[in-house]
Amino acid sequence: MLPAVNAETWLNTKGGGPLGLLLALCMGATADGRAPSVRVEPAHPARSFLRPVQVGTVPGTPARMYVLEQDGKLHFFPADPAATTTETVLDLGAEVLSPADDAFGEQGLLGVAFHPGFEKNGVLVVNFTRAPDGATVIARVRLPADPRARALERLLVVEQPYPNHNGGGVAFGPDGMLYVGLGDGGAGGDPQNFAQSGASLLGKFLRLDVDSPPTPPLGYAIPRDNPFLAPTDGIRDEVYALGLRNPWRFAFDRATGALWTGDVGQGAYEEVDVIERGQNYGWRCHEGFHLFATEPPCLALKARPPVAEYDHSQGGSITGGVVYRGQKLPWLQGAYLYADYLSGRIWAVRRGPNGTGQPLLLLETALHISSFGEGPDGEVYVTDHAMDGTRTRLHMLRP
Numbered sequence: 001m002l003p004a005v006n007a008e009t010w011l012n013t014k015g016g017g018p019l020g021l022l023l024a025l026c027m028g029a030t031a032d033g034r035a036p037s038v039r040v041e042p043a044h045p046a047r048s049f050l051r052p053v054q055v056g057t058v059p060g061t062p063a064r065m066y067v068l069e070q071d072g073k074l075h076f077f078p079a080d081p082a083a084t085t086t087e088t089v090l091d092l093g094a095e096v097l098s099p100a101d102d103a104f105g106e107q108g109l110l111g112v113a114f115h116p117g118f119e120k121n122g123v124l125v126v127n128f129t130r131a132p133d134g135a136t137v138i139a140r141v142r143l144p145a146d147p148r149a150r151a152l153e154r155l156l157v158v159e160q161p162y163p164n165h166n167g168g169g170v171a172f173g174p175d176g177m178l179y180v181g182l183g184d185g186g187a188g189g190d191p192q193n194f195a196q197s198g199a200s201l202l203g204k205f206l207r208l209d210v211d212s213p214p215t216p217p218l219g220y221a222i223p224r225d226n227p228f229l230a231p232t233d234g235i236r237d238e239v240y241a242l243g244l245r246n247p248w249r250f251a252f253d254r255a256t257g258a259l260w261t262g263d264v265g266q267g268a269y270e271e272v273d274v275i276e277r278g279q280n281y282g283w284r285c286h287e288g289f290h291l292f293a294t295e296p297p298c299l300a301l302k303a304r305p306p307v308a309e310y311d312h313s314q315g316g317s318i319t320g321g322v323v324y325r326g327q328k329l330p331w332l333q334g335a336y337l338y339a340d341y342l343s344g345r346i347w348a349v350r351r352g353p354n355g356t357g358q359p360l361l362l363l364e365t366a367l368h369i370s371s372f373g374e375g376p377d378g379e380v381y382v383t384d385h386a387m388d389g390t391r392t393r394l395h396m397l398r399p
Helices: 007-012 017-026
Strands: 039-043 052-057 064-069 073-078 087-091 109-114 123-129 136-142 153-158 170-172 178-181 204-208 239-242 247-252 259-263 269-275 308-311 318-323 336-340 345-349 360-364 369-374 380-384 394-398
Touching: 052 109, 052 380, 064 109, 073 109, 123 170, 153 204, 170 247, 178 247, 247 269, 247 318, 247 369, 259 318, 269 318, 269 336, 308 345, 318 369, 336 369
Parallel strands: 052 369, 109 170
Antiparallel strands: 039 394, 052 064, 064 073, 073 087, 109 123, 123 136, 136 153, 170 178, 178 204, 204 239, 247 259, 259 269, 269 308, 318 336, 336 345, 345 360, 369 380, 380 394
16 A cells, blocks of 8 residues: 555655645645645547547747547647647548457557657657557658558567556657657567567567668668667677666656656556666566566566555556646646556656656546646646547646
């Protein structure tokens, strides 16, 4: 179980200090430390989506937002919730191995990254599992007027031995490089030990340069400051960090540039990580703060511990979120928000001086939260999956 922590303790220690407590009291925290009000409410009532896995603001166009659907579609729509129009700008359904073909429900169009110059060049990068074999494809596409008149330029293809643990996230960092989160390839317990194998791209965060001339035979260039460029280290040059099981949803803090992710656990613990250059996050040797395997070199492995964890009495599959940088919930400023897909719980955590943090349970919901995203004002949206495969509406966190 999570240790019992009230809002006053959380805000006045690792949660944010005296200023955070003052803000919390202004927002309605009680003298006994109960948390200020946080609600999750429907947003954009005129719209619904099928298996949404990503939501956010279209770069350079704060009046427009987007939603990515797992079955292969990218939609744009006005940020104004009173508007009713939705435009499908990309449809990769014919290329994607979707949840309809996957008993695990983990395949599909899983991530989109808008190029830093998207406003002018219309370029974005997608991460999907391709039909019919389920391999992960990282591809560049330029949005045309007709969503079906696309021309995918494949940058990277990674074979997947099993249908689950695909990761699926993709994002351009503050440095302009492309970051890709890949799971360990699936099954249980990482049977081929891909996450710790330097020869495999599975179970890793990759860092790629997709704007410089590619390094043959690759479809991208290797950034010169990647951490594993030494010829004798046995780790692929693309690798930025290793030892991940299934990083489901990651995001850069828009204020600090820190890269946060949720990493889905095996059978006991889910974890929150801050991904840093050259670090090993321990899987399959470690699950959360705990030893998972004892074969060499697990007992001697010096892995980077997570920021936080929770056990399976609290949920069973973490959904990584975003660092809150909005204005309507000022006591959460700088806190990382994340959820559990199965239980619907939402937490907040800040990373303390020793690298770890004490989570605060914000609220319990009836949602199956598949992703978090930021609106044009920095306020936080969540996407929801219906277990029966029907369409769902967007939701927002509100005071």
